[in-house]
Amino acid sequence: MLELNNLKVTYGAIAALHGISLSVRSGSIVTLIGSNGAGKTTTLKAISGLLPVQAGEILYDGKNIAGLRPHEIVARGLSHVPEGRMIFANLTVRENLSMGAYLVRDPKIVRRDLEFVFATFPRLQERVQQISGTLSGGEQQMLAIGRALMAQPKFLMLDEPSLGLAPLLVKTIFEKIVEINRARGLTILLVEQNASRALEISHFGYVLETGQVTVQGDSASLRQNAQVQSAYLGG
Amino acid sequence: MNELLQQLINGLALGSILALIALGYTMVYGILRFINFAHGDIFMLGAFAGFYLAPRIATVLPLPSVAGALAVLVISMAVCATLGVLIERLAYRPLRKRPKLTVLITAIGVSLFLEYTGQFVFGAAPKKFPEILPGFAVMHLGHLSFNSNQIVVISVTLLLLLALRFIVLKTRIGMAMRAVSFNPEAAALMGVNPDVIISFTFALGSALAAAAGILWAINYPSIDPLMGILPGLKAFVAAVLGGIGNLPGAALGGIIIGVTETLVSGYLSSTYRDAIAFAILILILLVKPSGLLGKKEVEKV
Numbered sequence: 001m002l003e004l005n006n007l008k009v010t011y012g013a014i015a016a017l018h019g020i021s022l023s024v025r026s027g028s029i030v031t032l033i034g035s036n037g038a039g040k041t042t043t044l045k046a047i048s049g050l051l052p053v054q055a056g057e058i059l060y061d062g063k064n065i066a067g068l069r070p071h072e073i074v075a076r077g078l079s080h081v082p083e084g085r086m087i088f089a090n091l092t093v094r095e096n097l098s099m100g101a102y103l104v105r106d107p108k109i110v111r112r113d114l115e116f117v118f119a120t121f122p123r124l125q126e127r128v129q130q131i132s133g134t135l136s137g138g139e140q141q142m143l144a145i146g147r148a149l150m151a152q153p154k155f156l157m158l159d160e161p162s163l164g165l166a167p168l169l170v171k172t173i174f175e176k177i178v179e180i181n182r183a184r185g186l187t188i189l190l191v192e193q194n195a196s197r198a199l200e201i202s203h204f205g206y207v208l209e210t211g212q213v214t215v216q217g218d219s220a221s222l223r224q225n226a227q228v229q230s231a232y233l234g235g
Numbered sequence: 236m237n238e239l240l241q242q243l244i245n246g247l248a249l250g251s252i253l254a255l256i257a258l259g260y261t262m263v264y265g266i267l268r269f270i271n272f273a274h275g276d277i278f279m280l281g282a283f284a285g286f287y288l289a290p291r292i293a294t295v296l297p298l299p300s301v302a303g304a305l306a307v308l309v310i311s312m313a314v315c316a317t318l319g320v321l322i323e324r325l326a327y328r329p330l331r332k333r334p335k336l337t338v339l340i341t342a343i344g345v346s347l348f349l350e351y352t353g354q355f356v357f358g359a360a361p362k363k364f365p366e367i368l369p370g371f372a373v374m375h376l377g378h379l380s381f382n383s384n385q386i387v388v389i390s391v392t393l394l395l396l397l398a399l400r401f402i403v404l405k406t407r408i409g410m411a412m413r414a415v416s417f418n419p420e421a422a423a424l425m426g427v428n429p430d431v432i433i434s435f436t437f438a439l440g441s442a443l444a445a446a447a448g449i450l451w452a453i454n455y456p457s458i459d460p461l462m463g464i465l466p467g468l469k470a471f472v473a474a475v476l477g478g479i480g481n482l483p484g485a486a487l488g489g490i491i492i493g494v495t496e497t498l499v500s501g502y503l504s505s506t507y508r509d510a511i512a513f514a515i516l517i518l519i520l521l522v523k524p525s526g527l528l529g530k531k532e533v534e535k536v
């Protein structure tokens with residue numbers, strides 16, 4: 001469904017991604033793990049058009065989407081839940097979800113998606129009229145994911161959804177990710193520093209180190225991989 | 236007492252006009268984080284649009300008349316909205332990724348360009364704005380007397396503020412404006428095309444400035460190509476006073492400056508009337524730099 005071929009991204013003169021390649025099969029959860037500064041966020045931002053691509057291809061359903069602008073990429077069904085959540089704190093919960101559905105013109109679909117989001121995250125329904133800046137961190141993460149789901153995505157990118165959350169909430173968020181993947185057949189690219197959890201729920205994984213893919217494999221085998229264990233699983 | 240109320244009404248009328256201009260500064264700042272110094276000249280162009288439109292409208296509608304005045308107002312607003320969009324396209328958009336200072340200097344350049352082109356095209360000498368509203372009626376309310384034009388200024392402003400409020404709070408594009416203003420990157424990830432929002436913001440701000448120009452010209456019917464400079468600066472101060480980027484703040488700031496200026500020139504000395512706004516600016520920068528309704532931008536982690 002999504003394929004990166006030799007993707008290079010630079011910040012000014014400094015290269016952040018030195019030509020990475022990866023592929024995400026339709027319907028799967030693929031995780032991209034790596035320590036701070038490895039280039040995970042840069043990868044997602046390049047895919048969603050927030051960063052210019054220096055070289056290489058981003059093939060989505062076989063078409064190169066590199067060079068398109070973010071709003072054109074969302075329109076093709078790629079949704080990005082950014083690092084730090086980036087909810088619109090000045091808008092209500094309801095308005096944030098409406099922003100997610102910005103490109104969806106059919107009110108019936110919007111209503112149906114809203115029901116799905118509320119069924120997935122009942123907390124959001126209780127707080128629809130609340131200004132979202134007043135939500136807790138966990139609720140803001142739910143809102144960020146819910147908002148992305150409102151865009152009718154076929155491909156969902158999540159950037160460290162567990163960051164800064166209490167362990168119990170981390171567990172919930174990961175369960176929800178699996179649920180969304182199953183219920184909607186949504187393909188997911190999950191960026192995480194919490195490698196053990198990410199490898200538990202994903203089908204395939206890539207390890208990113210200083211802008212390069214160093215290890216890849218199905219998630220079960222990565223969990224057994226000695227190198228991965230010592231560097232990312234605290235083993 | 237009557238005298239004071241009278242002055243308040245005068246101040247409110249002036250303040251309304253400043254508020255309408257201030258909104259354009261603050262909206263553009265909210266979206267692009269830069270001060271469009273050419274905005275005061277859009278106010279001037281609004282008045283001139285009305286000046287040139289009035290005789291043409293007089294051929295189809297009676298003038299002076301309410302319907303005719305409304306037509307002058309609405310078409311001038313549309314003309315300036317288009318101009319505002321064009322200015323952004325041609326002058327500012329190519330510099331979108333450049334340092335803010337570059338854009339700021341460009342805005343000053345655009346302002347000078349509009350003023351000198353105005354002098355060249357319209358002539359530098361002041362022109363008399365035609366009477367587009369019937370009768371310079373003086374109305375009596377108890378002991379108070381005020382002319383109908385002030386009522387028109389205040390009520391048209393009120394209607395425009397309500398319309399703006401509706402657009403910003405209740406429509407899809409208004410919601411997108413608020414989203415872009417808060418976080419343009421996140422808004423882009425929702426599918427918002429920033430160019431559309433920026434164009435719309437310039438259109439809206441310029442239309443309000445044009446309305447201010449017409450209202451000004453109805454009250455002070457002598458117009459010239461440099462007439463936008465001082466009201467433009469005062470409106471900018473109003474926007475800063477209210478908290479730049481904050482819409483109710485801009486309206487409030489405009490009213491405060493208009494009323495203060497009128498009261499000071501009425502009771503103390505009219506010599507300093509144009510300095511009032513700047514005294515207020517210095518004061519607000521010292522006491523509360525974020526403005527009356529402005530918030531410090533806090534990021535929630």
Ligand SMILES: Nc1ncnc2c1ncn2[C@@H]1O[C@H](COP(=O)(O)OP(=O)(O)O)[C@@H](O)[C@H]1O
Pocket residue numbers: 011016034035036037038039040041042043
């Ligand atoms: N805006 C930026 N300007 C310059 N360098 C950046 C910027 N953002 C990230 N980087 C650098 O790019 C590299 C990758 O960063 P990032 O993609 O954020 O890593 P990760 O998400 O894996 O923690 C790091 O070395 C980081 O310092």
Ligand SMILES: [Mg+2]
Pocket residue numbers: 037040041042083
């Ligand atoms: Mg990151």
